[in-house]
Amino acid sequence: MKLSKILLVFILLSISSYTLFTFSQNVQVSYETSFANLIEEEVVDRQLMLVGLADPDSVQWDSSLQELSFYLTDGEYSIPVVYNKPISTVMDLDEVEIMVEGYYREGVFNANKLQTRCPSKYDAK
Numbered sequence: 001m002k003l004s005k006i007l008l009v010f011i012l013l014s015i016s017s018y019t020l021f022t023f024s025q026n027v028q029v030s031y032e033t034s035f036a037n038l039i040e041e042e043v044v045d046r047q048l049m050l051v052g053l054a055d056p057d058s059v060q061w062d063s064s065l066q067e068l069s070f071y072l073t074d075g076e077y078s079i080p081v082v083y084n085k086p087i088s089t090v091m092d093l094d095e096v097e098i099m100v101e102g103y104y105r106e107g108v109f110n111a112n113k114l115q116t117r118c119p120s121k122y123d124a125k
Contacts, residue, residue: 035079036076038079039077047101048103050099050109053097054071082108083112097117098114098116
């Protein structure tokens with residue numbers, strides 16, 4: 001009877017360990033970085049997050065490719081961003097803070113997540 005309890009505990013621990021390991025492999029952590037750091041150090045092969053403003057003259061939407069492209073700027077540096085996922089509406093990116101997550105490769109930030117922030121919505125009164 002004691003051997004069966006030990007075996008049961010071992011099996012449960014093995015299953016729990018395997019499950020935990022499997023789920024931890026699917027977790028992506030984004031590292032926030034500055035534009036200067038990204039350009040000067042060419043940070044690659046790492047999920048990154050950038051926050052900045054879109055250059056309104058650079059925004060292009062290609063409906064056939066479902067591709068949104070624009071330049072994201074922090075006021076000093078500009079980085080081309082490409083977002084290849086469907087969007088529900090064409091966004092007005094004028095004077096809106098944008099957060100993108102993705103990978104920087106060959107001078108282009110390939111975003112897999114794009115989020116806008118409305119500055120007036122959270123201003124203190």
